[in-house]
Amino acid sequence: MPAACYALAAAMKPKDKGHHMFLDAKTCYTALLARDARFDGRFFVGVASTGIYCRPICRARIPKEENCSFYASAAAAEASGFRPCLRCRPELAPGLAPVDAESRLARLAAQGMEADGLSDLTITGLANSLSITDRHLRRVFAGEYGVSPIAWLQTRRLLTAKQLLTDTSLPVIQVAMDAGFGSVRRLNALFRTHYHLSPADFRKTRGTGHDPASPITLSWPTDRLSRGKPS
Numbered sequence: 001m002p003a004a005c006y007a008l009a010a011a012m013k014p015k016d017k018g019h020h021m022f023l024d025a026k027t028c029y030t031a032l033l034a035r036d037a038r039f040d041g042r043f044f045v046g047v048a049s050t051g052i053y054c055r056p057i058c059r060a061r062i063p064k065e066e067n068c069s070f071y072a073s074a075a076a077a078e079a080s081g082f083r084p085c086l087r088c089r090p091e092l093a094p095g096l097a098p099v100d101a102e103s104r105l106a107r108l109a110a111q112g113m114e115a116d117g118l119s120d121l122t123i124t125g126l127a128n129s130l131s132i133t134d135r136h137l138r139r140v141f142a143g144e145y146g147v148s149p150i151a152w153l154q155t156r157r158l159l160t161a162k163q164l165l166t167d168t169s170l171p172v173i174q175v176a177m178d179a180g181f182g183s184v185r186r187l188n189a190l191f192r193t194h195y196h197l198s199p200a201d202f203r204k205t206r207g208t209g210h211d212p213a214s215p216i217t218l219s220w221p222t223d224r225l226s227r228g229k230p231s
């Protein structure tokens with residue numbers, strides 16, 4: 001273990017006596033090597049060679065052990081003169097409470113899917129953008145919303161498609177693209193599975209709406225996004 005880490009561990013001992021002990025440097029570095037998501041939010045690593053601090057799950061190159069110092073909070077890392085990593089974005093790190101951490105991650109994932117405009121997005125890309133693994137994302141998402149990110153995304157796309165079919169006279173292929181399905185075939189398949197109708201038949205039952213050139217407003221339900229424990 002490098003001198004800096006020993007010094008940190010030694011410095012923390014008297015101060016933390018009688019309190020919950022912060023993780024030791026060895027544990028932190030091991031978690032860092034594994035990019036262990038269970039430690040996300042539990043410590044931050046300051047890298048002396050770059051002046052940057054990161055979350056343990058950062059996808060950037062793992063720093064040498066002798067350049068690392070470990071902090072229990074982003075604030076502590078900042079107070080020691082480190083700047084936040086732009087890649088893993090320490091400000092997104094979950095809080096110490098596992099429940100808060102998971103519902104926050106799930107909400108960030110849902111917001112990411114919203115912000116993406118429902119196109120060109122994969123769950124892997126989303127997980128990468130949050131610096132967590134696919135598996136971790138699926139687990140926290142199911143915990144918060146009761147469905148997988150894929151199912152949630154499909155529902156959003158279907159609702160968008162329904163709205164476009166109802167409110168515009170855009171061709172079905174355009175509806176498929178705008179709603180993020182990627183192809184008419186995929187829109188048709190999901191539409192039939194969920195509504196037992198083709199998009200064209202669904203539109204007939206609703207009648208076509210506005211001129212496609214006229215502006216429309218999409219209003220997606222946000223109840224799921226805002227659902228959460230009162231703070």
Ligand SMILES: [Zn+2]
Pocket residue numbers: 053054055058059060085086087088089
């Ligand atoms: Zn980072």
